[in-house]
Amino acid sequence: MTDLSLAERLKASATLTEARLEQALSGAPLPGERVRPERLMAAMRHGALDGGKRLRPFLVMEAAALFDVPPQASITAACALECVHCYSLIHDDLPAMDNDLLRRGRPTVHAAYGEATAILAGDALLTLAFDLLAGEEAHADPARRVELVRILARASGLGGMVGGQMLDLAAEGRFAGGAPLALSLGEIRDLQAMKTGALLAAAVDMGAVLGGAGSGQRAALAAYGRAVGAAFQIADDILDLESTAEAMGKAVGKDAGAGKATLVAALGREAAGELLDDLVREAEAALVPFGAKGMILAQAAHFVAARSN
Template sequence: MTFSLKDRLDAAADATQARLEAALADAPTAGERLRPDRLMGAIRHGALGGGKRLRPFLVIESAALFGLPPAAAVTAAAAVECVHCYSLVHDDLPAMDNDDLRRGRPTVHKAYDEATAILAGDALLTLAFDLLAGTDAHPDAAVRIALVRALARASGMGGMVGGQMLDLAAEGRFSGGAPLALEEDAIRDLQAMKTGALLAVSVEAGAILGGADAPARTALAAYGRALGAAFQIADDLLDVEGTTEEVGKSVRKDEAAGKATLVSRLGLDGARAVLDRLVAEAGEALAPFGEKGAVLAEAARFVAARRS
């Protein structure tokens, strides 16, 4: 089987972009009174400004393992992307990571203002669950409920939000300013929550949509965990080795903030060795799917080698 990963990524990105544009139209939908212009501009700035759309791609390609066409998975894919974009808008705020640049453009609070950025992030988070509640996400209400619960738990206090809290604590925000010297296991927990959880649930969402049996869900969960961990190590390596032009955001910020990462704990060579092992684990997890898993296996290699 031959395929172009770039073409598959581009197709998923285009489908997700179209679904997000439809969801972010100016006209209010049923149950809404109106959509304020400034708010909508800020939301679109945060959600429609490009990016790889890796998480929607994972939803769509995981669902494809079970015979679902992209059109049957794109609404759930867009919902996951809404959560991701909300997290970026809020992470960039002065009270969080205080970034001025995202995807090569001013962050939302720089292009608009802090209050508008907070509200734009709030709107994207709530839109995610609005999308999952609709029948175009899936005709079966039980499937929609499973999607809502999975995404909520990956995004919330025991997932991405909790991971962000651990990250702030590790910077010394709540202990007098001195960064915490986290052990390797604590760093892995932090990263699995802050970054890995949303990547893993993207794969899980595809399995839920496709009605995967228990062994298939177990295999995809192992893939999702390995992929999420690999993504974060690659991101940490980029912060050390990349340029602002390549990455599209500020670099060298982890060291400046005293953040505990596997790169700072293990060194560059040690982190790369872990990254290689995780990519191998991701590929091995897909063995039950045979050739059908080739696209996701290639995606793991892409994540490890990316420069942006």
């Protein structure tokens, strides 16, 4: 993907991701499996394929590319992370969570296949992610594979995405008398860094591990990942406030109605927009050690902040 524009690289990485997910979600059982139930496979494919921008796999591949790792060598790890992301969307949409019926412009998995099948589809995608990371296709070095597993597990688990979802539900008042909680700015930042930011930051860190980054390089990419993760969530909250369901491919305007804790609600639209700009500058500054090689990731930070869906 050398010398392609950001848009071309996003498209190319999305195409690679789709093909690798198609392969992983084929109906043929793997060694150690007996049967892949047809309805479960259909639900998993519904939730994981035709998946939009594929930003997280893109970040894995582009971070690895800083160290001259070709996309074909990082695609399996990138798809493992995308499986976790897709599982999280399936579960987030469930009636017990956000109760959404539309995702990416089509019915959510539970709307199309039923709640029980949607839960199992999410569970299966989560476990598939670690199956992918355990194999030599993820990386030839077992120690690197173990590190990739640890990064993804911690980003997606109780101190990351799942914990962030729990904090989000608590902030909505789901568990304590039914009234939304008034969170401090620091508490909102923690919630968002866990629920949304953790997987985005993990994507960059996984790319760094695939590329054999040194400690200083890995720290620089971690700073970039944190800034991009925070920027993504603020941009998403602004879109929920200002965009349309047609543009987003999902319901909008639900955050305020649910009493969700967002930086846009806490700071106001103008101040949140200023913070978003600051985060993009922070992401760019983190890439300085990589020189011209960091240009695409810098452009990606602007893309995250300015996206329309």
